[in-house]
Amino acid sequence: MLLLNRGEQVLLGRVALGILVVVLSAGCTEVEPRHGEQRSNPYLTSDTRHPIPLSSPAGQEHRAVMLQHLETIQAIVNALVEEDYELAKGLTESHLGFFMHRQAMAQQQSENFPPAYYDLAMAHHAAAEELARIIPTKDLKQILPQFNNVLKACVACHLEFKVKSGS
Numbered sequence: 499m500l501l502l503n504r505g506e507q508v509l510l511g512r513v514a515l516g517i518l519v520v521v522l523s524a525g526c527t528e529v530e531p532r533h534g535e536q537r538s539n540p541y542l543t544s545d546t547r548h549p550i551p552l553s554s555p556a557g558q559e560h561r562a563v564m565l566q567h568l569e570t571i572q573a574i575v576n577a578l579v580e581e582d583y584e585l586a587k588g589l590t591e592s593h594l595g596f597f598m599h600r601q602a603m604a605q606q607q608s609e610n611f612p613p614a615y616y617d618l619a620m621a622h623h624a625a626a627e628e629l630a631r632i633i634p635t636k637d638l639k640q641i642l643p644q645f646n647n648v649l650k651a652c653v654a655c656h657l658e659f660k661v662k663s664g665s
């Protein structure tokens with residue numbers, strides 16, 4: 499084993515830190531080419547989202563479901579933090595899974611949701627079912643990637659659609 503004296507350890511530490519700083523700043527430059535310039539927000543600039551024309555009550559209902567989704571995500575993370583895997587699985591299944599999907603479908607059929615919306619909703623519920631399936635492993639290394647997939651499905655739909663209600 500390589501034994502270093504205190505001075506060498508400090509030096510090694512500085513070199514490692516130096517490399518880290520270079521790597522990190524290189525990473526940042528890639529994302530933000532010009533210093534101080536704000537990255538464009540797809541929801542503000544070049545908004546290419548498809549508007550779903552919903553009646554005012556349906557728009558309100560849709561919004562309530564979405565706010566509930568966010569609360570569910572928080573409740574699931576909370577359950578995972580507290581290592582209550584059974585609760586985490588139950589919340590995922592009952593609030594984001596196929597059961598929820600069937601209920602949502604019934605409501606959406608009477609409104610103007612385009613087919614692509616159903617596909618994204620379906621992908622979202624499928625990702626949630628997969629998450630529920632993996633939670634009992636109690637292995638965060640398996641749970642987190644699947645959790646990420648659920649969140650990716652949220653984001654994918656948000657980039658594609660917006661609600662145009664009240665018309």
Ligand code: HEC
Pocket residue numbers: 561564565567568571594615616618619620622648649651652653655656659660661662
């Ligand atoms: C199939 C499409 C779809 C999926 C999947 C989806 N959303 Fe949404 N969500 C929307 C649309 C459309 C809006 C309205 C956006 C707008 O009009 O600007 C919205 C709005 C929201 C809002 C804002 C509500 C408000 O008060 O205006 C939140 C919060 C939200 N979603 C959370 C989530 C979360 C969390 C998930 C995943 C667990 C999720 N959504 C999955 C379509 C989706």
